[in-house]
Amino acid sequence: MTSESHDSTGMLKMHRNEHDRGAPTRRHFLAYCAQWLGALATLPLANPSRAQAQRTPKPLIVASHPLVADWVRNLIGTHAVVHAIAQPQQDLHSINLHPAHLPLLRQAVAIVAMGLGTDAAFVRDCARLVPDTPRLALGDLLAPEQRLPRPTAVAPDHDHAEEPDHTPDPDHDAALEHHRHDAHSAPYDPHFWLDPERVAEALAQALPNLIVLIPSAQPSITAHAHPYLEALRALAAEGRARLTDLPATHRKAFVMHDAYRYLNAAFGIELIGIDTIVPHGEITPQRLLTLKARAAREGIRVLFTEAHRTSRVAQSFAERLGLTVAGPLYPETFAPPPGPATYLDLMRHNLTTIATALRAQ
Numbered sequence: 001m002t003s004e005s006h007d008s009t010g011m012l013k014m015h016r017n018e019h020d021r022g023a024p025t026r027r028h029f030l031a032y033c034a035q036w037l038g039a040l041a042t043l044p045l046a047n048p049s050r051a052q053a054q055r056t057p058k059p060l061i062v063a064s065h066p067l068v069a070d071w072v073r074n075l076i077g078t079h080a081v082v083h084a085i086a087q088p089q090q091d092l093h094s095i096n097l098h099p100a101h102l103p104l105l106r107q108a109v110a111i112v113a114m115g116l117g118t119d120a121a122f123v124r125d126c127a128r129l130v131p132d133t134p135r136l137a138l139g140d141l142l143a144p145e146q147r148l149p150r151p152t153a154v155a156p157d158h159d160h161a162e163e164p165d166h167t168p169d170p171d172h173d174a175a176l177e178h179h180r181h182d183a184h185s186a187p188y189d190p191h192f193w194l195d196p197e198r199v200a201e202a203l204a205q206a207l208p209n210l211i212v213l214i215p216s217a218q219p220s221i222t223a224h225a226h227p228y229l230e231a232l233r234a235l236a237a238e239g240r241a242r243l244t245d246l247p248a249t250h251r252k253a254f255v256m257h258d259a260y261r262y263l264n265a266a267f268g269i270e271l272i273g274i275d276t277i278v279p280h281g282e283i284t285p286q287r288l289l290t291l292k293a294r295a296a297r298e299g300i301r302v303l304f305t306e307a308h309r310t311s312r313v314a315q316s317f318a319e320r321l322g323l324t325v326a327g328p329l330y331p332e333t334f335a336p337p338p339g340p341a342t343y344l345d346l347m348r349h350n351l352t353t354i355a356t357a358l359r360a361q
């Protein structure tokens with residue numbers, strides 16, 4: 001897929017890239033869902049009051065990923081049930097819906113996604129399956145000046161050079177939306193969650209929307225949200241304290257996934273994604289030379305492994321380039337115990353790991 005197009009619902013279809021894998025299987029899935037819904041409609045719903053009674057007594061919020069669910073729970077306390085569709089160790093960029101999720105989606109008072117194109121497939125599927133359920137895309141709540149552009153020097157298989165030039169939408173309050181914001185997500189780097197300050201900002205913007213959706217949750221949100229936003233800002237300050245006094249010669253490293261632009265901007269370091277130079281880890285002598293030259297020129301001595309990517313590829317790069325391996329980092333998944341299981345723990349782990357390795361090199 002190399003060009004944008006609008007489907008019958010007016011939703012913008014995005015380019016197929018690393019953040020949009022599996023579009024053909026989604027088509028099959030949607031066809032499957034249509035059949036499945038048809039079959040459901042023919043079932044006798046013998047006792048509606050019993051069905052009502054079986055519903056959860058608390059409002060249900062569906063989140064795309066456990067990272068998003070963790071934030072929502074911290075904002076709203078126990079006033080709502082928050083259910084994540086993805087598994088804790090699942091990649092944020094490849095969240096697909098299954099027919100078994102439909103009853104859950106139909107009970108939800110709101111659907112919360114990461115936004116900025118991160119979980120675009122999930123958002124689009126929700127728009128088609130439960131079009132009337134309000135969707136809140138957190139990253140889309142960030143003001144345009146808080147978003148970073150997508151990298152321009154990207155690998156050929158996710159080159160966005162042919163994209164039309166979108167003007168950022170100044171009406172970002174409208175991210176509690178139906179069918180509109182996907183179109184404005186494409187030009188931005190989606191990985192805003194690697195800056196806790198930007199997360200705090202997006203969540204602060206989300207609060208009025210949550211209160212509109214669940215008015216009864218207002219006292220709970222008032223009690224819980226402020227301390228959590230403060231904890232996010234304190235974590236950012238803690239990270240800056242660890243990283244800002246590093247010498248200029250100890251501020252750069254390689255990572256496999258080009259996901260760290262927001263983290264770099266927030267903490268004054270430079271983690272450089274190898275996948276912008278070597279897509280899918282396909283090493284050619286020319287690409288290796290490019291990386292080697294850059295490492296020598298910029299004094300790069302460390303390569304961080306990432307939990308959601310195989311460390312074998314990273315190890316192989318490190319050996320060939322003569323770099324020290326550090327990590328793993330958790331840029332977009334939780335970890336099995338005893339790994340981080342909350343966003344605060346995950347970012348604390350990442351910042352501590354980065355600071356320790358950069359200082360020790």
Ligand SMILES: [Zn+2]
Nearest residue numbers: 093191259332
């Ligand atoms: Zn990513």
